[in-house]
Amino acid sequence: MTEALFQFIWQHSLYQVTDLKTTDGEQLTIVHPGKLNKDAGPDFLEARIKIGKTILVGNVELHLKSSDWLRHGHQHDLSYHNLALHVVYDNDVDGVAINTPVLVLDGKIPAHVIGKYDVLMQAGNQLPCSDQHKQVRSITKEGWLTRLLAERWEHKLSDWNVMLENSAEDWRNLLYWRMAANFGFKTNATPFLLLAQSIPLNVLGRHRENLMQIEALLFGQAGMLNASFMDDYPEKLQDEYSYLRKKYKLSPISAHLWKFLRMRPANFPTVRIAQFAMLIHKSEHLFSQIIETHSIKEIEPLLDVTASDYWIDHFMFDELQTGPGPKSLGKSSIQNIIINTIAPIQFLYASRQGAASLREHSLNLLEAVPAEKNNITALWADNGWTANNAAQSQALIQLYNNYCSARRCLECTVGLNIIRQAT
Ligand code: SF4
Numbered sequence: 001m002t003e004a005l006f007q008f009i010w011q012h013s014l015y016q017v018t019d020l021k022t023t024d025g026e027q028l029t030i031v032h033p034g035k036l037n038k039d040a041g042p043d044f045l046e047a048r049i050k051i052g053k054t055i056l057v058g059n060v061e062l063h064l065k066s067s068d069w070l071r072h073g074h075q076h077d078l079s080y081h082n083l084a085l086h087v088v089y090d091n092d093v094d095g096v097a098i099n100t101p102v103l104v105l106d107g108k109i110p111a112h113v114i115g116k117y118d119v120l121m122q123a124g125n126q127l128p129c130s131d132q133h134k135q136v137r138s139i140t141k142e143g144w145l146t147r148l149l150a151e152r153w154e155h156k157l158s159d160w161n162v163m164l165e166n167s168a169e170d171w172r173n174l175l176y177w178r179m180a181a182n183f184g185f186k187t188n189a190t191p192f193l194l195l196a197q198s199i200p201l202n203v204l205g206r207h208r209e210n211l212m213q214i215e216a217l218l219f220g221q222a223g224m225l226n227a228s229f230m231d232d233y234p235e236k237l238q239d240e241y242s243y244l245r246k247k248y249k250l251s252p253i254s255a256h257l258w259k260f261l262r263m264r265p266a267n268f269p270t271v272r273i274a275q276f277a278m279l280i281h282k283s284e285h286l287f288s289q290i291i292e293t294h295s296i297k298e299i300e301p302l303l304d305v306t307a308s309d310y311w312i313d314h315f316m317f318d319e320l321q322t323g324p325g326p327k328s329l330g331k332s333s334i335q336n337i338i339i340n341t342i343a344p345i346q347f348l349y350a351s352r353q354g355a356a357s358l359r360e361h362s363l364n365l366l367e368a369v370p371a372e373k374n375n376i377t378a379l380w381a382d383n384g385w386t387a388n389n390a391a392q393s394q395a396l397i398q399l400y401n402n403y404c405s406a407r408r409c410l411e412c413t414v415g416l417n418i419i420r421q422a423t
Pocket of ligand 1: 120127128129130133399403404405407408409412413414415416418
């Protein structure tokens with residue numbers, strides 16, 4: 001028995017709930033166990049307890065041993081006076097909580113509850129419930145995935161809210177920064193974001209119709225034009241950048257921030273910057289288009305960009321490669337941007353506007369995108385839980401990273417359902 005498991009058992013009433021008596025022999029019924037308190041003070045607040053014919057509403061403190069009351073010094077703490085109930089697993093010392101009825105749960109907890117918890121905690125594989133989660137009903141799992149997605153977005157969007165405040169509530173700017181970070185994908189998200197933050201959006205806007213100037217600004221600010229080149233194209237970019245840099249008093253980021261190692265050439269940041277330049281060049285009013293559009297068929301063409309002609313046979317400046325062809329963003333990258341930028345920004349915008357139907361649209365958008373394929377979704381699929389769409393794959397990633405890896409099975413709906421099933 002651990003404290004966490006004991007709290008879990010109390011919270012979900014996983015003990016024998018009939019014929020309960022206090023240590024003084026009075027009949028006891030738990031009408032409501034109370035709300036789990038994660039702050040200082042008693043473990044559960046506002047519980048409803050019936051002792052004899054009297055209903056008490058108050059707080060409940062749990063301990064594995066009654067003597068823990070003294071060990072924790074509760075006798076000196078006013079917030080532990082006048083509790084509704086002291087619940088212990090083992091009543092090793094009588095009468096520690098003055099004027100507080102005591103319930104002892106040793107012998108009242110079914111063996112399967114502890115047994116199933118032990119199996120989850122001791123499983124040696126990456127997914128401790130790989131064998132048992134199939135017993136849990138699909139509807140229960142789907143409801144849990146919906147809550148996990150909300151949790152994932154809540155965490156992600158709290159950072160975005162800060163960014164929005166830092167950009168004077170300019171949604172176009174937020175989209176520009178987040179889109180840039182997304183073009184860096186996992187490996188180059190940070191330098192891409194720094195790059196975007198180093199060039200005001202209105203500067204790019206002034207040069208939007210001239211692709212070479214957009215590229216000059218982006219490659220120059222990325223620190224990638226600070227070299228001697230053989231090809232005409234980077235030399236022209238250098239000339240443009242040298243003029244624009246002085247004009248707008250810009251300072252480039254360090255070229256050392258960019259990572260090329262172990263990447264497929266098609267994902268090199270040089271190629272991604274050229275694609276991002278094309279997105280800026282071809283998009284007018286991108287933010288309003290993105291906020292107003294809720295079908296994949298309409299969003300995909302907005303993001304379907306191809307790097308300029310120089311990149312047809314280059315992945316790097318001055319390194320000619322015959323045969324690779326035009327560098328389009330590609331369907332899976334577009335889907336990645338819908339999942340990680342478009343749907344969340346639509347959701348945030350709808351939430352800030354208080355528009356519930358728009359929020360629904362952003363979730364529907366995610367459900368229309370195929371599930372992501374990565375190590376985590378493959379692990380779930382190998383263990384019999386396949387995501388049907390991107391909303392579910394995002395939720396399964398959240399579940400694995402934040403619950404399964406940390407063995408937080410007691411805080412997981414799947415874990416609760418496994419532990420409470422008798423077979
Ligand atoms: S956290 Fe939930 S889904 Fe993950 S292993 Fe534990 S019970 Fe299973």
